Amino acid sequence: MTNKLYYEDPYIQTFSAKILKQTQDYVVLSETAFYPTGGGQPNDSGTLNGIAVTNVELIEGEIRHHLATSLLANTEYVEGAIDWKRRFDHMQQHAGQHILSAAFDNLFGFKTVSFHLGKNSSTIDLDVNEISAHQLAEVEALANEIILENHPIETKWITEEELAQYKLRKPTKVKEDIRLVIIPNFDYNACGGTHPKTTGQVGLIKILQMEKQKQNIRVEFVCGARVITHLQRKHTIITNLINSLSSPEEKLEDAVHTLLNNVKMQEKQISNLNGLLLQYEANELIRNTKGTILTANFQNRTIQELQKLAKLITTESIETLCILVSQNEDRIQIVAARGSSVNQNMKELIEKILPLINGKGGGNNTIAQGGGENRISTEQLLQKSLEYITA
Template identity: 75%
Template sequence: MTIKLYYEDPYIQTFSAKVIKQEQDYVVLSETAFYPTGGGQPHDTGTLNNISVTNIETIEGEIRHYLATNLPSDVGYVEGAIDWKRRFDHMQQHSGQHILSAAFDNLFGLKTVSFHLGKDSSTIDIDTSEVSGEQLQQVEDLANQIILENRTIETRWVTEEDLKDYKLRKATKVKEDIRLVLIPDFDDNACGGTHPRYTGQVGLIKILQTEKQKRMIRVEFVCGNRVISHLHRKQSIVSNLIQSLSSPEEKLEDAVKALLDNGKSFDKQMAYLKETLLQYEAKELIQNKQGRNIASTFQDRTIQELQKLAKLVTSESEESICILISENEDLLQLVAAKGKAVEQSMKQLMESILPLINGKGGGNETIAQGGGEKILSSEQLLEKALTNIHSL
């Protein structure tokens, strides 16, 4: 059985070990300082004999080290090195999770159901359907008070019988070799993860946001150095907004709200102007119609605009057939519509046109639409469409 040095001292950064098993994609060592994925905490990374360690997993009682390239077959011993920056970050986040979960439990009896330590932030799922902003603030304040007090974080190996002497925040299913992580007078928890020796080393805890997850509340948070990283990123965003909006920080919210309101007003005005323009275009098309057919080509018009324009035309000119085609990059899009006094089927007309451009479409007897490849020019396709009208 591999000796789990990461249990004994999470501050070990280098170590020597004997290779006791080497397979095609992993090795097993006599002892290791690498932490394998488990308990919501990702695996460590680092090197063995300067070869990158890409993954660590516990499988069938073995701690398997997966490497970027294989070790030479004759290697008997290896020198291991932990990526300390990643390890300490995980120590901060995991211990911060213990403190945060204990604060939810101690203050409001809210239990943590699950924990995920992510690359940029971490989350816990709380067994409740609702949590208030005031509760979140109280939890965050208590968590940071525990950090400020720099309490010891103790680890202790106990038996199942010993558990009666502790007030575990969450029951453990482990029956032997039980490892407890203890913050005196605050939190007793069974855990195999890596943790610093003092709460002060967690640095700081900041709750970022919450969201509902089925019948639970997911709490996103950051600890330690990640708080500084988030602050730097957000400060950069705020500084850019101050410059872009020419507004002091305390008035940014009002400036953004005014900008959004202006944007909504602008969108309404644009929609009105587009609708007015379509009405003028419809009148112009009707005035320039040849016989009962109204046809035209466009550049970069959406299928929705063509549909609206065709409907406006045929509502005013009930005896007409309207065919509109737009060239959009390498595509041709077209709409065919008819007025109430016309008998021909626009669906049938569209089905006769689309094969000419390897197109697809749909519609009904009154209006149909489709699109396809620009095999023909828009003018050539329009001419084909007008010819097909007479064959229906």
């Protein structure tokens, strides 16, 4: 592999290099301080001759730098500059991941199977089905203890034959140019990422949450400056809640529970009132209908409301067949239902009606429904339905 400068010293922020290859899409340099995406870590950003580097990737043994605009024609050398804020953030997160993964392994034997360094937080997937809150707390405490003790973070290039001398946290598939990242007496891991020189520079690790991912547990965390950012965001939210709920912080949880319980009670009351309104509406439609076929035309009624209304009507009046339609913007909804004394198949009726609106639906011989395009008016749809019924 060429271009190992980014491996050697992650604190290099500027460099000079010769252009080895230049295409319309990317350039390859004689050496580079830019880290290419890989190992769960995103690429560095920065500039080449003042032009923004938008992506860096390792393909076919060469590190390709993608630029926002092309370099000037016949450019032979470039001056590179790394976005240090982004670089150091990635160094903190990646080293923090090593510490966290080693803590899970050393304390409980939980192995890390994947790592993702995200924009706002990072995650590791562990090959375990369950982790307790107590175990998370132990791991977080050990990880921050290792940071506070400010151990050196060393790198070493070794051969495949030398691997046996080190107790690696996980096996490596690399056969040559093996780079170890070492926290002495705590973690030994093959890695090509960027890391600070000491654990103390990681600053702090905070586990945010965990969730089940197929056969693994995914742990989300933040390190370093991201902990402050996360804390500030939480502080802002809590301050706003304190002001909105007129409650001190220590009683916020109780205030939220009270509010949620009140909302549930109100939702139940609204549901009961809506039921009474639908019952009243059903009775009015029955009272104002002459004969045994009831039709009604609505605007912006959900299919669920139409179904409830149709069931109330046909339960109250067992000799009634009802067809209810509603126009909702560019869609038409239709429900057909019959009372127990009516001898007509509602599913067959809907299947005849739906092609008129290029619709889809379903149901049974007692009640059926569907929806489709606003091809004809709701009045025309009701008229066609009546024609099918009386045919």
